[in-house]
Amino acid sequence: MSPIKVLDSAIQNKIAAGEVVERPSSVVKELAENSIDAHATQVEVFIEESGMKQIRIVDNGDGIHHTDGPLLFQRHATSKIDTDYDLFQIRSLGFRGEALASIGAVAKVTVETKHTAGNPVFIRFEGGNLVEQIPGKERQGTDITITDLFFNTPARLKYMRSMRTESGKIIDIIQRMALANPGISFRLVLDGQEKIMTKGNGNLKEVISDIYGLNVARHAVEIEAHDADFDIRGYAIRPEINRSNRNYLNISVNRRFIKNFMLSQSIVNAYHTLLPKDKYPIVVIDIKMDPKLVDVNVHPSKIEVRFSKERELNKLLESAVSSHIKDEMLIPDVSREKPRRQERPTQEALDFTAERAAPPQAEPSVQEAPRTREDQSTKSDYRVAPERTVLKETQARKPESSAPPKRRDTPSSVPHTHPGEKEREKLPYLEIVGQLHGTYIILQNDTGMYMMDQHAAQERIKYEYYSENIVQGETDGIPLLIPYTFEFPMNDIIAIDDRLKRLRSLGFEIEKTGIRQYAVTRYPNWIDERDPEADIDELIHFVSSKEDFSVNQYKEEMAIMMSCKRSIKANHYLDRPQIEALLESLRACRSPYTCPHGRPVIIHMSTYEIERMFNRIMK
Template sequence: MGTIKVLESAIQNKISAGEVVERPSSVVKELLENSIDANATEIEVFIEESGMKKIRIVDDGDGIHHTDGPLLFQRHATSKISSDYDLFQIRSLGFRGEALASIGAVAKVSVETKHHSGDPVFIRFEGGELMRQSPGKERQGTDITITDLFFNTPARLKYIRSLKTESGKIIDVVQKMAMAHPKVSFRLVLDDQQRLMTKGNGNLKETMSDIYGLNVARNAVEIQAQDADFRIHGFVVRPEINRSNRNYMNISVNQRHIKNFALSQSIVKGFHTLLPKDKYPIAVIDIEMDPKLVDVNVHPAKIEVKFSKERELNHLLENAVLESMRKEVLIPDVAKKIPDRQKPVQDAIDFTQRNTFDRPRYDAPPMPRNFEGRQSEQPETVYTVDPVPTIAREEGPSPETNPPPELEEEHVPAPSKSEGEAEKLPYMEIVGQLHGTYIILQNDSGMYMMDQHAAQERIKYEYYSANITAGKTAAVPLLIPYTFEFPMNDIIEIDGKLEKLKQLGFDIDKVGPTQYAVTGYPNWIDEKRPEEDIGELIDFVSEKEDFSVNQYKEELAIMMSCKQSIKANHYLDRSQIEALLEALGSCYSPYTCPHGRPVLIHMSTYEIERMFNRIMK
């Protein structure tokens, strides 16, 4: 006699429940999706003991017709699809018909619902069995209550973390649903305490304010992009407000919240060098596309999806974020935030306009004797230089033809700017230098401090990036080749990357078992010490396991800009500071260094006066 048999439906439901209902937050997610599919405009979520005791969700949606009551808790019973063709163009959040069957198999469920064309009905379901069906209350929509979750599967309880953790996951689910559906009002109550309330007026920025706070919403920058297949809309938050994990990057596809590493990485790439290392942005982005281009039938949780044109979508999203950041003035304000109830005492200054100020000029103290633009043996702690007139930013030389000279030559390379492009830095007067490291500047809005190393890093990075990443790598020939010798364990790596080194502009050949000869090098190599730089670059390449020429060009531009920029305790004279500021003002993105650290910070006159008790508020 055979040993194969068909499992009972109750056991089948418990097995499927393990895939769909992992924890209380999974229940909340599935029920919220049902409410949204039912065209609800107001949804209330009541949680007791992190959902382990009770989960109640009330909506004003279409409700369930009383004749469908017996089918509610049957597996694969759904109103969302009717044929296999529908699986290729899913427009609803739910479609499998597994959620209520899975929940009903491991919990006690009460449903009270009324459809606009049917009678109100009340249904009680426990552990996979229908216990009661009777007339319900006359109220449009659905009121569903889940109690004693996992009461008949005690092994599942072992894998539930602390109640605090489970509550956090429920809050996260409701928040992400609210941001994906700003036209729906969400209210979350945890143990009789309201934790979340959104207006549901369709304003995504207001929804972000309800969830992340007013400061995040104020710093949110709108992004929009579209092509023949995709339309992207949402907000990204300025880089000075960031997080240490990716959980604050909210991505939805056709208003379905998803997790996709490639799309998250595209957002991070869009910020480019504006974010500090190991920091991630806050973003709320919805992507509209034809449902045929996305497959949501990948995982029971329906949070993982696959795209037909993923590369094109990633490129569009990255460029959308990049363009939105390029339009912003990203100078962080280090002053304490002014409470909302206080009115500002100064008019805001438009940093995109060039202003002139009729300010009295004051004589500055004499400069130190050793102030000659190079590091002194015993640097003074603080000194000032004479204020200078308005800095004229004229069209600089083309970076492709003029390599960046050292700062000692009183010139810093300035990337060329398109005609008519607005100034990205405000007008600032030079006050002096602090500890040979920071430049002190001022204008009518207050005081600025500029990190001279970070500023020149940005300038040199844009020069190298324009030449290296754009492929402008004409070789400089050598009459006498440079010969390099490497240890045997590096030879295999370098041998496999010779062609890619040639793509970077090196004329390099192997001339011995462990030796290489370089007969030409790219024109962006430092002409003062080419042999040293070439050796370091070959070393750098040999250590890379997964070597991509384009990725390496970017890393190379960052590395060379950092290595060749002025360091701390390096004293500059006035002409050098002027040149540095002029070149920075011509940069495409002058607000951060290539590593994401700020170049400039600002302290308003209002905050300075508050610190000296000139304003008693």
Template sequence: MSKIKILDPKIQNKIAAGEVVERPSSVVKELIENSIDAGSGEIQVSIEESGMKEIRVIDDGEGIEAEDAPLLFERHATSKIGDDYDLFQIRTMGFRGEALASIGAVAKVTLETMHKESEPVKLQYEGGAIVADEPGKARNGTDITIREIFFNTPARLKYVRSLRTEAGKVIDIVQRMALNHPAISFTLLIDGREKLRTGGKGDLKAVIADIYGINVARLAVPVEAESPDFHITGYIVKPEVTRSHRNFINLSVNQRFIRNFKLTQSIINGYHTLQPKDKYPIAVLNMEMDPKIVDVNVHPAKTEVRFSKEMELNALVENTVRNALREETLIPDVEKNTEKREKEKAEQPKFEFSRRAGTAAPGTSPKQDFNTGSVKEAAERPASRAREPVFRTEERAPYSHRGRVKREKPGGSETGTATGTAPSLQKQKLPYLEIIGQLHGTYILMQNDSGMYMMDQHAAQERIKYEYYYENIQKDGDGVPLLIPYTFEFPLDDVITIDEKIHDLKDLGFEIEKTGAKNYSVSRYPDWIRTEDPEEDIASVIDFICHKDHFSVNDYREEMSIMMSCKKSIKANHHLDKRQMEALLEALNKCESPYTCPHGRPVIIQMTTYEIERMFNRIMK
């Protein structure tokens, strides 16, 4: 008697359900994807007891013809593909034909649907079999209800987490679907209470505001990039808004939500040094590409994909994020009171989502337009969160550019060349700032037409030194010879390591020799060590290298740059005169990214004139 036999279809569906239906949120995801493929303009999701009691999804899609309805719960029954070639041209959300069969195997399902060219139908499916087939209501679209999930697989119930956790998973799925399909209106009801509603007008920034709030949407920066194989669009949020985990990085391929560690890391790398290492950004990116170069048929959940040109895509995503942030002024405003911010959010009458935030070019007067507009316009834009008051108790006098620091311009003086033509202005990262003093020997106070600014002098010099070291470490040069070599003594447990890595030090530009059991002499050090007393920095580099396993300059270039920049930067309670403060600001303005220190802390924060006047009750609402 043969031992091998084909399993009963009911058992097959239960086995498949183990991969497709992991938890209530998996059911929600599969049902929403079916609604999207049906061309729905509105999708309503309702759950009770976090989906364990009931999940209901209603859409206004094209519906299902009556003759096709009995096939819905058959395994691998689908209208999305017809032959093996279609697997390389997948543009629909679903295509495997497993979802409803798997859901029906472990739950009680009621489905009501109507196609415009067919009669309405109502099916009840329970534990792998149709238990009722009757006429339905005349309503375009599909209404499907899932009850008592895992009622016949009690072992699965033990692995379902708390109701709060499961509800959070459902919310996450609906939010990601809404972000990937802004042209569809999504509504989420939990135990009869509306938790989310999106407009469905195709405005992604409006959806970001619906999900994360207007204050986050104000800081969202549009991104777009294209290569021969990929087209990237979406928004990234300025680095002053952070989250404690990666879940707020939303990635989609051809509007299909995916999880991909390398792509997520590419976005994080694009925020290089702009955020602390333990914080993560908010981003919503969609990558359009030919279906032939992406394989979505990796796992039944369809969130894991494979790319044929993964390295090119990772590089494009990282460069796109970095370039978008490079074009922005990343000076954060002082945080407002949470309750007031929520009140302002509720009272906000209108928000212009199509308007991109910008700043005035430095070196321009308040009324002068240059590239991104005037200083006054920049102060009124959503990114600066300045609002026009309803009533002012008195008018403020125009800002005066007194004590202005001159900047050298190529080809002539500040006022122009000898022929009277205006010189070309070099693009500056920071707006024009006038230094007005120092606070506690730690913070430099500045002002311009839009308000007051505070600069952390230690963080500013850290950024300046970090970019210098990162740029110059391992550059070819003759180095700095010493007439009298420096002699260093190290503990015996470090000597063995230094002996092993002495060639790494020589590759960096050091001439170092062992002169005793624990002593080393340095007769030449690289050009990039530029301090009045380089001996301490040389010792720090040697110590840094001997505590790194398998040291490589390329691998540890950033870490070494951070270490070098932090040691000799201005500390707190160090008083500077006006000339020193101006020199520090001038050097910071030449940095590639002058907004954060290498550790991700802000260098400059802003308090707008509106916020200051409101605190002094000079603005009456």
């Protein structure tokens, strides 16, 4: 083995570049962060051939003093920290003094800059060596150009991905910086085409519109929360606009974009039951905190951070997003475009809620169909007719009018509020029109037509009931004078034995009485009293089939499972009192917009959209 020796500084910089400069987007990130630290209000990024040919960043920041030119590309040379104590309260985006040295070691760099209190200077650096330093042009700020990236490290070039992939990474970096810094104008030009342009006026909602489009910005809900340590501000997009991955969770700390799984999971948890499976929200959140509470010196990329009070921050973030989102009226609008402001032609409106006057006649008798266990309800007993039931109005037809139907105090009009509700209405005023295919309830009000999925609606009602009684409810149960005895196959016995403690924590008193037999002497009070034995058997099977996780997760999954199995299904025709009871129960829900699986309960089609489809309103 050869003797130990200190590597040459050029080799050291190339090794460091392997961590700091992974790809062209890493160069863009480091240089743009320097511009932000220099108090720039405008940052322009010009990219050629995905950054492999040229990366140019121009800002109007403080600039670099001409006397600091020789130190610009030296490793660990920085103006952002002075002592080791500064590492515990980092207030700038950059601080390690590695970026320019690492970039200069694997590329050709030119810098033209002017400090507010210095002379303009032009510097050229190539492969780790200072080549030229001469007076520059009189322009406030810094103009830095990187060409021939990795020209002296061919192994790195070999593992570069496609041009499209590298360009996508650069776009992602600039988008996240723009969202984290709405007070800075960002412009990105790829191969002569402008891809991103933000105004930099401090309006985050406008930046969201510039990045994600007007439709996303229209569904943005402002988020704000504070405590003694954290100040959370930003926007969360309503759940009807979602994505198939977590890449749209934009979290920044003190205007630094970060990636943190626990914070991301807190946001996902805040959308619980509001999103379908494997769908994720779009969120832009900035968290302000004392720099002493966060450690950004974890990795050279400075994206991974650690928090001193992570549990408290996660709780505050989840609570803030959840409370603001669930305060919104989350009824999806299926209209294809927003109504334009224009004079609408006068036309007659049909009153579909009024019936033609008819001679009194006896209402046809309908036999009640036998109810199965899945049709039984814990809170309301919905009768299901075997044949389609015609919905009738008891009042005479009113004269037709050109005005939209007004609210009426009739049996078909569901009350606008339910007793004890003081907060803003979760659902608008709705009138029942009828039922479609025994599956969807047709409703209307002054704004247009609504369709409600009866199964999803009762799923939400039952989920909130079970969630309250299973997850937060008391564990005191109902004792049995004669125990229920259950027998299971041997392949289930090991799993059940392993989960007996968890079953007891749910309110069961269960003991093993034989090799394959179990006896239950008490069951929770949320079990359906009409057929508790079958429910208990089903729950034991459910619990035994699950992998090892927390009791609260067991309870949550059971609440979802039970609400789904016991809700009315498709192709079941309901009479008017049943529909009224269903809608009234839905009004009492905390979040009546989605079922526990994230599917919409009710959707809206505006009057404008309906009339436009029938060519009553021409474009």
